[in-house]
Amino acid sequence: MNCAQARPSLIDHLHGELSSSEHAELAEHLGGCAECAVQYCRLEAEVRGIGRVFSERPSSAMAGALREAVEREFSPRFPARILALLRRPVPAYGVLFAAMVPLLVWAVATGLFDPSSGAEPSRSRPTAAPARIRNYDASAPMFDPSLS
Amino acid sequence: MASDRTIRARRAYTRRVSGRSASDETLTHAVREGDLAAFDELYARYERRLFAYVRRWIPERARAEDVFQEVFLTVLRDRTFDPDRGRFATWLFTVARNRCLGEHRHSAKHSHIAEQLPRAVAVEMEPAFSEADRVRQAMAALPEPQRQLLLLKQVAELTYREIAAVLGVAEGTIKSRLHAATQAFRAQLAEGGEPG
Numbered sequence: 001m002n003c004a005q006a007r008p009s010l011i012d013h014l015h016g017e018l019s020s021s022e023h024a025e026l027a028e029h030l031g032g033c034a035e036c037a038v039q040y041c042r043l044e045a046e047v048r049g050i051g052r053v054f055s056e057r058p059s060s061a062m063a064g065a066l067r068e069a070v071e072r073e074f075s076p077r078f079p080a081r082i083l084a085l086l087r088r089p090v091p092a093y094g095v096l097f098a099a100m101v102p103l104l105v106w107a108v109a110t111g112l113f114d115p116s117s118g119a120e121p122s123r124s125r126p127t128a129a130p131a132r133i134r135n136y137d138a139s140a141p142m143f144d145p146s147l148s
Numbered sequence: 149m150a151s152d153r154t155i156r157a158r159r160a161y162t163r164r165v166s167g168r169s170a171s172d173e174t175l176t177h178a179v180r181e182g183d184l185a186a187f188d189e190l191y192a193r194y195e196r197r198l199f200a201y202v203r204r205w206i207p208e209r210a211r212a213e214d215v216f217q218e219v220f221l222t223v224l225r226d227r228t229f230d231p232d233r234g235r236f237a238t239w240l241f242t243v244a245r246n247r248c249l250g251e252h253r254h255s256a257k258h259s260h261i262a263e264q265l266p267r268a269v270a271v272e273m274e275p276a277f278s279e280a281d282r283v284r285q286a287m288a289a290l291p292e293p294q295r296q297l298l299l300l301k302q303v304a305e306l307t308y309r310e311i312a313a314v315l316g317v318a319e320g321t322i323k324s325r326l327h328a329a330t331q332a333f334r335a336q337l338a339e340g341g342e343p344g
Contacts, residue, residue, distance in 0.1 A: 011330050012323070015301060017308050046334055050302040053283045058199045062213045066220060067187065073225070076182045084181075 001029040006036050010043055172236035179224055191220075194237075198244060200303045205248035206255075215251060219244045238313040241304055245314060286336035294329035301326060 006029045012018050013026050030037045178186030199216050206212040222243055229239050300311045312319040
């Protein structure tokens with residue numbers, strides 16, 4: 001690239017509108033040509049001055065008022081909030097926990113696990129039926145007087 | 149009302165969380181769903197660019213702030229703008245330009261020409277002292293279309309394609325017009341004296 005080709009591209013280069021190959025060519029030329037580099041620096045200083053001079057921000061009071069207006073207008077209403085809550089993706093551990101609930105209910109119902117007994121369920125449960133009394137005579141005296 | 153410090157803290161938090169990676173269009177979607185952090189981010193990106201642009205049309209600061217607020221809300225409210233199909237910046241500045249043009253026409257109709265004339269002459273004859281004054285004078289001396297182009301490029305920071313969409317002309321036309329406007333501005337600046 002020579003100076004005659006480089007000069008018209010300086011404005012596009014300043015505006016960041018050159019393709020990557022054009023940018024590389026021009027950058028190489030500017031690196032080797034002091035006159036074009038000075039031209040570019042002058043152009044940049046002058047044109048960037050427009051942005052500097054006219055740059056202005058709105059007041060913070062206006063920013064706050066606008067934010068409040070956006071909040072008032074776009075905050076979801078109660079039913080929409082509930083719907084959004086229901087639409088939220090459920091994490092994997094949540095699914096796992098939910099799947100364990102019916103399993104737990106089934107285990108308790110079938111007697112595999114008794115939550116009231118703690119760690120040793122066999123102690124609270126009688127292991128054998130109570131001994132039965134046979135040949136009991138209800139008319140016999142309670143105490144034998146000959147023995148006293 | 150939120151203080152300056154609160155707003156800055158919110159913005160810093162938003163930047164930290166979002167990492168500035170979300171596009172304007174994604175943020176617009178999020179704002180419409182009630183995400184205020186997305187609004188803070190979008191506002192931070194455009195407050196200076198949009199307000200400076202509006203301010204060049206409307207000299208009165210309070211009125212410019214009203215218009216700025218209206219434009220921002222209009223774009224967020226307008227459901228005909230589909231963020232998936234169009235660029236947010238283009239839409240925002242198109243709405244701003246139309247709004248400012250309407251405001252400009254309205255004020256021109258209601259103000260007396262005789263009141264404006266001495267002010268225009270005063271700007272022309274006023275000696276330029278600082279660099280900022282020289283830039284203002286050079287811009288004031290340009291024809292309106294050239295001034296608009298330079299403002300859309302340098303103040304609103306739009307790309308050639310975005311400017312073409314805002315003004316409704318071909319991208320190549322914008323490129324050649326912007327070249328001419330830049331040369332004209334530099335010529336006006338040189339007439340005002342050497343940079344200090």
